Amino acid sequence: MKPTVAIHKFSSCDGCQLAFLNMGEPLIDLAQKVEIVHFAEAGMVNPEAEVDIAFVEGSIYTPEDQQRIKTIRQRSGLLITLGGCATSGGIQALRNQTREHWCDALYPSPEWIQTLSTSTPIADHVRVDLELWGCPVRTEQLIPLLTDLLRGVKPTLVDEPLCQSCKRSGAACLLVTAGKPCMGSITRGGCGAICPRYGRACYGCSGPVAAPNTAPLKSRFSALGLSPEAVERHFSMLHSGAKPFLSEGVKDE
Numbered sequence: 001m002k003p004t005v006a007i008h009k010f011s012s013c014d015g016c017q018l019a020f021l022n023m024g025e026p027l028i029d030l031a032q033k034v035e036i037v038h039f040a041e042a043g044m045v046n047p048e049a050e051v052d053i054a055f056v057e058g059s060i061y062t063p064e065d066q067q068r069i070k071t072i073r074q075r076s077g078l079l080i081t082l083g084g085c086a087t088s089g090g091i092q093a094l095r096n097q098t099r100e101h102w103c104d105a106l107y108p109s110p111e112w113i114q115t116l117s118t119s120t121p122i123a124d125h126v127r128v129d130l131e132l133w134g135c136p137v138r139t140e141q142l143i144p145l146l147t148d149l150l151r152g153v154k155p156t157l158v159d160e161p162l163c164q165s166c167k168r169s170g171a172a173c174l175l176v177t178a179g180k181p182c183m184g185s186i187t188r189g190g191c192g193a194i195c196p197r198y199g200r201a202c203y204g205c206s207g208p209v210a211a212p213n214t215a216p217l218k219s220r221f222s223a224l225g226l227s228p229e230a231v232e233r234h235f236s237m238l239h240s241g242a243k244p245f246l247s248e249g250v251k252d253e
């Protein structure tokens, strides 16, 4: 019997689910090896199904989300978060410190918005077996993960800083040679250092490494001439809810 898989969505932009849809031929191969029972974006809808592996995209944002994730946890063998929203609370966690400010700025009738006061990662609510970082996650992360799971092997997830793969690629360091505020030393690698290789400083989309040393990097950014506000904003773009970045968040204005 094939393992069953569900892909669930919470508060998110759907971008990480595209890592499945963009697989190309490996997706056909995957469909022969597993039974995908719930993947609304691809047309399969059975959110109540019991499955062997549940992928969860998105953060917990409403009281309904809080209940639904508990049910999914009970009905899933493995639960894997898919991307930054599910793993750190995502870009929408910016509102955690500034809810009234954002609601007032974005909605003409903010009193109609019925949400929790925070956007939080899945692991704050239920046990998570594996976390896939990235905004978005990439097909290149998913294929080896799925291959390992289907072979019964514990997947190995990247936790080396981006600087290591950047150095291996032979790119000149933008922080050192061009004075650009690059987050690579505290950000997970695995993206192939695509931004630094094309002259753009890393902005941390893959999330923090397990033990990032943020203080020296903040000092370095300040030495480059960034204002305190600009330094804070580098740490609070996509993963402001990630614990290593929490104290760096932008305060309400």
Ligand code: SF4
Pocket: 012, 013, 014, 015, 016, 017, 057, 058, 082, 083, 084, 085, 086, 090, 091, 134, 135, 136, 137
């Ligand atoms: S992590 Fe980024 S790409 Fe993925 S769902 Fe959230 S906002 Fe979209």
Ligand code: SF4
Pocket: 162, 163, 164, 166, 167, 171, 172, 173, 174, 175, 176, 182, 183, 184, 185, 193, 196, 201, 202
């Ligand atoms: S450019 Fe960025 S990622 Fe590359 S070595 Fe320098 S700090 Fe690290």
